Amino acid sequence: MKKNLNVTAAVLDLRKVSEETFASYEDIKLQAALVLTTPRVEALLAKYPVEMEAAVSQSCGEDTVVSIVNGKSSLSAAHKPEKDTILMVNGKLTIAADAADTLRSYNKIIINGKAVCPESLTAVVNEKAMVNGKLSIYPDEAVVLNGTVKLDKSFLIRAQDRLYWTEKQFVAVDAKLNADALAAKGTRFAASKAVIAEPLAEKLVPLFTENTELVILPEGAAFVDDDLKLTPAALRRYGCKLYVTGDVNIPAESAGVLEKVEYLHVGGDVTITAAAEDAFYAISDTDYKELRVLKGxxxxxxxxxxxxxxxxxxxxxxxxxxxxxxxxxxxxxxxxxxxxxxxxxxxxxxxxxxxxxxxxxxxxxxxxxxKVTDAPEERDDGETVRRMGAQLTL
Structure with missing residues (x-):
């Protein structure tokens, strides 16, 4: 009886596989993020009982190489490949404004995660790359910053006459920030969102592009860039006006704390017990994605x-x-x-x-x-050969 073949890999190279290999197995199952083939191999795949699941199947030459990057990576004019290359990035890829020729030099680019690219290169990225995630676009002339960027005294010292961009948000809640000095430097900002304390809003809002969503916080509101468990200790630390980017969990013992909360805006979900539900609805100013009331x-x-x-x-x-x-x-x-x-x-x-x-x-x-603990185990009728790895060649 012929064996079965199960292969699982991030990259599966079939370019040199022989017809004898396919013929020696009864059943063949191939799973991969990227499968490399040639016209000869594609004909064999159609001829034999091969079940293939692949995010990308790429026909290429035998000299084409695959470069895999796990984590954060970047492309610029200095990163041109020396050979015909397929680039796979499992993470975040940031593309510089001068990277047009570099992008065109790759055979294929596969991004399993997030891609950040300048506006002028959007068409090239769509042509050369497959983005299995989010594509963020920034103005060509902008300085690219990462994550949530706080506008405070330290930022003011380093600020220049430039446009600054972040894919997340700018936060200006430091009452000591000299907004006049920041404006005098010619600094401008672009982002999907900006959170600005009300006393700073009049002078800072003109520094942001028109498509930036503006959130104006009341004076004295605290900005919490994380999830928050609302307890007496949290209220002592942050005060009674809260802007939370993550989720908020309000335990049963915090029902009394809610009576002191004046402002609660939550970027995520709010979870409360049934005992705290009435006190939560009594807060004068609230905003959240979803309210989950836990019973019992x-x-x-x-x-x-x-x-x-x-x-x-x-x-x-x-x-x-x-x-x-x-x-x-x-x-x-x-x-x-x-x-x-x-x-x-x-x-x-x-x-x-x-x-x-x-x-x-x-x-x-x-x-x-x-996970079902008493499920019957699966049985194989014949012997199965299993191969697993990050990059396999058959």
């Missing part, structure tokens, strides 16, 4: 937790399990108990039985994996 006893931010029938019965509304790494359900729990008493959100892995799986799916939100 809250179990959150734990590396491992085991859910039993006794736990579900501790509260009339059951349990809300959120932000836990591994959640294991007791085998004795019935599907009815799970649907009626359990709520799961933002957890990495849920372990349950086959009889519980449908109920777990029904009560879960934003769960990475549901």
């Amino acid at each position: 006893r809250l179990v959150n931010d734990m590396p491992m937790v085991r859910i039993t029938s006794e736990m579900l019965n501790l509260d009339a509304d059951g349990i809300s399990c959120t932000d836990c790494a591994l959640v294991t359900l007791d085998k004795a729990l019935t599907a009815e108990e799970i649907v009626e008493k359990l709520h799961i959100s933002d957890c990495a892995c849920i372990r349950c039985t086959m009889a519980q799986e449908a109920a777990v799916s029904a009560v879960s939100t934003d769960v990475a994996q549901i």
